[in-house]
Amino acid sequence: MLQAFKIHIETKFPELLKTRFLLACSGGIDSMVLTDLCAKCGMDFALVHCNFQLRGADSDADEKFVGDAANTLNLKYYVTHFDTINYTKKHKVSMQMAARELRYAWFAEIMRQSGIKLLVTAHHADDNLETFLINLSRGTGIKGLTGIPEKTDSIARPLLPFSREQIAEYAHDEKIEWREDSSNLDIKYLRNNIRHRILPLLKALNPKFSANFRDSQNYLSQTATIADNHIGRVRAAIFEKKGKVIKIPIAELTGLGPLQGYLYGLFNSYGFTEWDDVENLLTAMTGKELRSKTHRLVKNRNFLLLTKIKSRDSRTYQIQEGQTEIEKPVKISITEVAGIEETGPHILYVAKNALKYPLTLRKREKGDYFCPFGMEGTKKLSKFFKDEKIDLIAKENQWLLCSEKAIVWVVGKRADERFKVLENTEEIVRFKLKL
Numbered sequence: 001m002l003q004a005f006k007i008h009i010e011t012k013f014p015e016l017l018k019t020r021f022l023l024a025c026s027g028g029i030d031s032m033v034l035t036d037l038c039a040k041c042g043m044d045f046a047l048v049h050c051n052f053q054l055r056g057a058d059s060d061a062d063e064k065f066v067g068d069a070a071n072t073l074n075l076k077y078y079v080t081h082f083d084t085i086n087y088t089k090k091h092k093v094s095m096q097m098a099a100r101e102l103r104y105a106w107f108a109e110i111m112r113q114s115g116i117k118l119l120v121t122a123h124h125a126d127d128n129l130e131t132f133l134i135n136l137s138r139g140t141g142i143k144g145l146t147g148i149p150e151k152t153d154s155i156a157r158p159l160l161p162f163s164r165e166q167i168a169e170y171a172h173d174e175k176i177e178w179r180e181d182s183s184n185l186d187i188k189y190l191r192n193n194i195r196h197r198i199l200p201l202l203k204a205l206n207p208k209f210s211a212n213f214r215d216s217q218n219y220l221s222q223t224a225t226i227a228d229n230h231i232g233r234v235r236a237a238i239f240e241k242k243g244k245v246i247k248i249p250i251a252e253l254t255g256l257g258p259l260q261g262y263l264y265g266l267f268n269s270y271g272f273t274e275w276d277d278v279e280n281l282l283t284a285m286t287g288k289e290l291r292s293k294t295h296r297l298v299k300n301r302n303f304l305l306l307t308k309i310k311s312r313d314s315r316t317y318q319i320q321e322g323q324t325e326i327e328k329p330v331k332i333s334i335t336e337v338a339g340i341e342e343t344g345p346h347i348l349y350v351a352k353n354a355l356k357y358p359l360t361l362r363k364r365e366k367g368d369y370f371c372p373f374g375m376e377g378t379k380k381l382s383k384f385f386k387d388e389k390i391d392l393i394a395k396e397n398q399w400l401l402c403s404e405k406a407i408v409w410v411v412g413k414r415a416d417e418r419f420k421v422l423e424n425t426e427e428i429v430r431f432k433l434k435l
Contacts, residue, residue, distance in 0.1 A: 016038075028178055029168065030123075044122065048065060063079055120155075123159060252283050272295070282299075286392070308394055312375070316360050320358050326361075349428055355403045357409070361401055372416070373415040373417050381407070
């Protein structure tokens with residue numbers, strides 16, 4: 001196995017021979033074998049170990065075992081302790097998810113502090129198979145069936161081609177010691193159930209099951225790459241980004257087929273999972289929307305509008321007399337000028353004596369109206385938005401500059417006639433929106 005590992009590293013992970021990295025070591029057979037292999041290949045690395053404090057004295061014994069191994073191999077050793085149980089209660093996640101979130105956040109912090117760019121983990125071929133079956137049981141697209149990636153920008157998994165049997169055989173031949181985690185035998189956890197009950201049956205049915213699975217997953221991965229490339233071209237052709245909003249023409253979507261397959265490809269990465277609901281949104285009334293944990297998808301006339309979810313800023317911001325600049329909620333410079341110079345929708349000139357300080361910046365309210373510049377009479381803000389074809393999300397994000405209860409400026413769009421500069425206006429204030 002050592003020779004095969006060396007060839008694999010030289011072929012797929014040459015960077016591990018040239019740069020220092022962290023190796024995540026639990027003290028179990030997989031990470032201890034990986035530690036031994038990396039040491040025998042002359043690699044430059046440090047061990048990182050997490051004590052999750054879930055198994056009492058056994059957790060502490062794991063920590064000491066990994067520390068002793070680091071000392072024997074003359075390796076730098078990082079260790080930390082987590083209050084995992086309290087984390088699960090606070091964040092309402094499973095124990096396994098808590099352990100994952102805690103360790104990867106800590107690994108990232110150690111890498112940042114030490115200037116190390118790569119973390120190496122001991123995931124192997126059987127882990128890959130277990131992950132495939134877990135994703136299959138939960139329902140997933142092709143992406144979830146392509147397995148654990150061998151490498152990302154910050155993580156490398158050089159044991160993925162090797163099976164649990166190969167790792168165990170190497171440990172026996174090289175007399176490598178390791179620690180057994182008793183929780184790995186508890187079949188109440190889905191992964192352990194698959195490992196100890198399902199996989200042995202599959203392997204008994206076909207001795208070549210593992211090899212055939214690796215071939216099939218490789219084909220799936222290649223197919224996923226082809227699909228991703230095609231979806232990327234479709235997304236580039238029909239997704240139009242305007243500021244923080246992505247605008248998608250519904251006619252273009254409905255022309256794609258099979259429709260739900262395309263909807264999955266285009267919107268899955270934004271957290272959406274209910275494809276009947278996404279399809280129904282295409283024919284829904286304007287204003288209907290769907291939300292994932294991170295994004296919202298809004299029907300607006302003939303388009304879908306895609307944005308990140310953020311809390312709506314409904315606060316009112318004040319501008320005091322004499323203030324020359326504001327940074328929040330939008331950036332505006334305020335200057336007294338002698339006359340009108342440059343113009344544009346991002347610039348407002350008003351008669352100073354018409355203003356009542358403090359001015360305010362706020363979002364729209366029900367019943368808002370103003371006197372659009374260049375027009376006679378008043379107009380409801382909602383009617384102005386409709387006439388200007390301003391979409392729902394832009395309406396939500398629109399700021400209004402107000403003097404007492406009167407709207408002075410629909411910021412960046414239209415001024416109010418009541419505050420305009422006249423021929424005899426002596427003091428003029430310019431508001432300039434910084435784009």
